[in-house]
Amino acid sequence: MQRHQDKLRCATIGLLCLLCIGFGLYAWQLPMLIGGAVGIVYTAVATTLALCHADPPPVETPLPHAVTASAADRPADTDDTAVLVRRMLAQSRHALLLRKQVVGNLSQDQFLEACEQLHARMGLVPEGEVILRNDGNDEEGEFAGPAAAAAEWRIHVAPVFLDCCAVTNRQYYEFVAAGGYRDMTLWDQQTWPAVLDLVDQTGKPGPAFWQHGRYLPGEDDLPVVGVSWYEAQACARWLGKRLPTGAEWVKAACWPVATDGTAMIQRRFPWGDSLDRSRANLWGSGPNRVVAVGEFPSGASVGGIYQMVGNVWEWNASDFRLGPQQSYGSGAPLKSIRGGAFDTYLDNQATCQFESGEYPLSRRHNIGFRCAIGTCDLVLALPRNEALPMADAEPSTCEVLHV
Amino acid sequence: MTRGALQPMKSDDLAQSASPVACYVCQAANTREAEYCRRCSAPLALAHQALGQRQRPQMVAILGPSGSGKTVYLGMLMDMLSRETHRLQIVARGAFSIGLQQATVSALARCEFPAKTGSEPECWNWMHCEIHHNIAAELPPSREGHARPGSRKRGGAASGPDPSVELVMPDMAGEAILEEVEHPQTFHVVRELLRNSAAALVLIDASELARGQRGPDFAAMKVLSCLRELELRGGEGRIVRRPLALVFTKVDQAEVCRRNPEEFARVHATGTWQYCRQEFVDYAFFAASVVGCCTWLETRGAGRRRMPLRVEPHGIVEPFEWILEKLYPAGRR
Numbered sequence: 001m002q003r004h005q006d007k008l009r010c011a012t013i014g015l016l017c018l019l020c021i022g023f024g025l026y027a028w029q030l031p032m033l034i035g036g037a038v039g040i041v042y043t044a045v046a047t048t049l050a051l052c053h054a055d056p057p058p059v060e061t062p063l064p065h066a067v068t069a070s071a072a073d074r075p076a077d078t079d080d081t082a083v084l085v086r087r088m089l090a091q092s093r094h095a096l097l098l099r100k101q102v103v104g105n106l107s108q109d110q111f112l113e114a115c116e117q118l119h120a121r122m123g124l125v126p127e128g129e130v131i132l133r134n135d136g137n138d139e140e141g142e143f144a145g146p147a148a149a150a151a152e153w154r155i156h157v158a159p160v161f162l163d164c165c166a167v168t169n170r171q172y173y174e175f176v177a178a179g180g181y182r183d184m185t186l187w188d189q190q191t192w193p194a195v196l197d198l199v200d201q202t203g204k205p206g207p208a209f210w211q212h213g214r215y216l217p218g219e220d221d222l223p224v225v226g227v228s229w230y231e232a233q234a235c236a237r238w239l240g241k242r243l244p245t246g247a248e249w250v251k252a253a254c255w256p257v258a259t260d261g262t263a264m265i266q267r268r269f270p271w272g273d274s275l276d277r278s279r280a281n282l283w284g285s286g287p288n289r290v291v292a293v294g295e296f297p298s299g300a301s302v303g304g305i306y307q308m309v310g311n312v313w314e315w316n317a318s319d320f321r322l323g324p325q326q327s328y329g330s331g332a333p334l335k336s337i338r339g340g341a342f343d344t345y346l347d348n349q350a351t352c353q354f355e356s357g358e359y360p361l362s363r364r365h366n367i368g369f370r371c372a373i374g375t376c377d378l379v380l381a382l383p384r385n386e387a388l389p390m391a392d393a394e395p396s397t398c399e400v401l402h403v
Numbered sequence: 404m405t406r407g408a409l410q411p412m413k414s415d416d417l418a419q420s421a422s423p424v425a426c427y428v429c430q431a432a433n434t435r436e437a438e439y440c441r442r443c444s445a446p447l448a449l450a451h452q453a454l455g456q457r458q459r460p461q462m463v464a465i466l467g468p469s470g471s472g473k474t475v476y477l478g479m480l481m482d483m484l485s486r487e488t489h490r491l492q493i494v495a496r497g498a499f500s501i502g503l504q505q506a507t508v509s510a511l512a513r514c515e516f517p518a519k520t521g522s523e524p525e526c527w528n529w530m531h532c533e534i535h536h537n538i539a540a541e542l543p544p545s546r547e548g549h550a551r552p553g554s555r556k557r558g559g560a561a562s563g564p565d566p567s568v569e570l571v572m573p574d575m576a577g578e579a580i581l582e583e584v585e586h587p588q589t590f591h592v593v594r595e596l597l598r599n600s601a602a603a604l605v606l607i608d609a610s611e612l613a614r615g616q617r618g619p620d621f622a623a624m625k626v627l628s629c630l631r632e633l634e635l636r637g638g639e640g641r642i643v644r645r646p647l648a649l650v651f652t653k654v655d656q657a658e659v660c661r662r663n664p665e666e667f668a669r670v671h672a673t674g675t676w677q678y679c680r681q682e683f684v685d686y687a688f689f690a691a692s693v694v695g696c697c698t699w700l701e702t703r704g705a706g707r708r709r710m711p712l713r714v715e716p717h718g719i720v721e722p723f724e725w726i727l728e729k730l731y732p733a734g735r736r
Contacts, residue, residue: 283716284486326700326702326703327700328698328699328700328701334696334698334712343695343715343716344713344714344715345483345716346508346511346512346714349512356695356712357696357712358712362696364695
C-alpha cells in the first residue's frame with residue numbers, strides 16, 4: 001500500500017515538473033526551467049530509491065505471516081490456523097508459536113502441544129552465574145583460550161532454553177525449502193550481498209556440502225555443517241529462536257554451582273572434570289567424521305543437552321573475545337565457536353571453557369549450530385483464567401519464570 | 404721422593420676413544436666424544452644410535468622454504484603416530500627425537516606456533532624413530548643399500564612378529580635449505596642429506612599460492628632441481644626415481660587445494676607441476692593442514708603474530724604413508 005502511494009506521489013511531482021519545464025520553455029523563464037529540471041531529478045532519484053527498497057521476494061510459505069499477525073489479522077478460518085500450526089510444529093518452530101506475540105492465536109491443545117515439543121527438544125538452563133575466562137588458563141591451570149591477556153568474567157545468565165541437539169540436516173532443509181534464503185527479513189541487511197553466494201556444490205542455495213539444494217542421502221540426522229554464522233543466525237530466526245551467547249552456552253555445558261554464594265564449581269566437561277573420550281566424538285575417539293546428533297548420550301550435560309563437546313563446533317552469537325591489549329592484526333573480526341569437533345586433536349581444546357574463533361562467512365566442514373531462546377520471550381503457562389493471552393498482551397515476568 | 408701407584412689401564416675405553424665414529428649423514432670420521440660432526444655439524448648421537456641398531460636407518464628429507472610448515476608438520480606427525488590410534492606407530496629413538504614433538508604440541512596447545520628453527524645445524528631437530536606397522540607381513544625384504552626391516556617381539560607374547568623400519572628425518576631451517584640449493588657448499592649437511600636421503604617430502608605453502616604469490620612455486624622448483632642434479636650426477640639415467648611427496652601445507656586457508664591437490668598444483672604451482680612431470684617418476688601431490696583456523700593478532704608491546712585458533716590435523720599421515728609404501732612396496736610384503 002505504501003509503495004503505491006509513493007509511486008503516485010512521484011508521478012504527480014514528475015507531471016508538475018514537466019508542466020513547469022513546458023511553461024518555462026514557452027515563456028523562456030529560466031527559474032521555471034531550473035525548478036522543473038530539479039524536480040525531474042528528484043523524481044527520478046525518489047523512484048529509484050523506492051525500487052531499491054522494494055519488498056523482498058515473497059516467501060513460498062505463508063508461515064512468516066504468523067510472526068507478525070496481529071489480533072485483527074488473525075485467520076478467520078480455524079482450519080487454516082490448525083493446518084498452519086501443524087505445519088509449524090512439523091518444522092520444529094515451536095518456539096515461534098510460544099512467543100507472546102503469537103501464542104494468542106493458539107487453541108489450548110495447540111498450546112500444550114507446542115509446549116510439549118519445546119520441552120522435548122530443548123533443555124532449560126537455569127538462571128545463575130557463570131565464569132568465563134580468557135586468561136589462557138582455567139582454575140586448574142588448563143589452557144582455556146588463545147587470548148593472552150588475563151581476564152575473567154562472572155556473568156549472570158537469565159534462564160534460557162537451549163536445543164538438546166544441534167540443528168540437523170533435516171531441520172535445516174525445512175528452512176531452505178521454506179525459502180529461507182530468499183526471505184531477506186531473516187537476514188541482516190549488511191549480509192544481503194553475501195546471501196547470493198551462499199550456495200551448495202551445485203549452485204543452489206544451501207549449505208556448502210549439499211547438492212541440488214538437498215543434503216546427501218542418509219545424512220538426515222547429522223548436524224548441518226558448511227553453514228556460515230549468518231546462515232545459522234537466519235535459520236535460528238526462522239525457527240523463532242536465536243544463537244546462544246557464549247555465557248549461555250558455557251553455563252549449559254559447565255553447569256556451574258555456587259557453593260557459598262561466591263565460589264563457583266564448574267565442570268571442565270559436561271560429564272565431569274576428566275576427559276573421557278568414549279563420551280564424545282573427538283579425534284581418535286570416533287569414526288573421524290560427523291555422527292548423528294543423538295549419539296554419545298553418555299556425554300550429555302546435566303541438563304540433558306547432547307554433544308556439547310565433540311562432533312561439531314557450534315556458532316555462538318558472541319564475538320570471539322580478545323584480551324584488553326589485543327586487536328586483530330588484519331582481517332575481519334571473528335565470531336565465537338565452542339565445543340570442539342570430531343577432528344579436534346588437543347584435549348585442552350575440547351573443554352567447555354575453550355573458545356575458538358572463525359570468520360563469520362566461513363562455511364567449514366565441522367561447524368554447525370544449535371539454537372536458544374530466553375524464557376522471557378516465551379509464554380509457557382496458561383494464566384489463571386485458563387485463557388491464552390492475546391497477541392499484544394504482556395505476560396509478567398513472574399508468570400513466565402514460575403512455569 | 405716419588406711413590407709408585409698402581410693405576411688400572413682402561414684398555415677398552417682407550418680403544419674405543421681411539422676408534423673414530425663415522426657421521427651418520429656425511430660419513431666423516433669424528434672422535435667418540437664429539438657431540439656434532441666436525442664436517443657437517445650433524446649430531447653424532449645419530450651415529451651412536453645407528454651403531455646400536457641391526458639395521459641402518461634411512462633418511463627422509465623434509466624440505467621447503469622458511470615458513471612452509473616443516474617443524475609443525477614433523478612435530479604433529481610424530482605426535483599423531485605416537486598415539487595408538489593409527490595403524491602406523493612411531494617410537495622415538497633418543498630424547499632428542501622427542502624434543503620437536505614436545506615443542507610443537509606444547510606451543511599449539513597454547514595457541515602459538517613453535518619457535519622458528521635456527522639457521523645453524525646445531526639448532527636443528529633430528530628425528531630418529533622406529534616405525535611399526537600393525538600388519539606383520541606388510542614390510543618387505545631388504546633392498547640393496549637400504550634398510551632391512553627387523554623382526555622382533557613387542558608387547559608381550561600375544562603379539563606376533565612385528566617388522567619395523569628406522570628413519571631419520573631432520574627438521575632443517577628453510578633458510579639453510581635454500582641457501583645450500585642456491586649456493587652449494589654453504590651448508591654441507593644439507594647437501595649430504597639431499598644426496599643420501601631415500602625419499603623427500605617437499606612442503607609448499609598453499610595459502611600463499613592461493614593468494615596468487617609465486618614464491619613457494621619458485622622455491623619448490625629450486626629444491627627439485629637440486630634433488631635432480633644430485634641424483635643424476637651420482638647415477639645413471641635421466642629421470643629421478645627417488646620418491647617425492649609434494650605436500651601443500653596450510654590448506655585450511657585454501658579449501659580448493661584440499662579437494663584436489665594435483666589440480667591445485669597444475670593451476671597455482673605450474674612450474675613445480677611441470678617440473679615433476681618431466682623429471683620425476685615417483686611423485687604425488689598431497690594437501691595437509693594442522694590448524695583449523697588462523698588469525699593475525701596484534702598485542703600491544705609484543706607486536707604482530709599469527710595465532711592458530713585450534714588444532715585439527717588433516718592429511719598429515721598420508722604423505723608419510725605414501726613414502727613408506729614407496730620405500731617398502733606392498734607388492735613385496
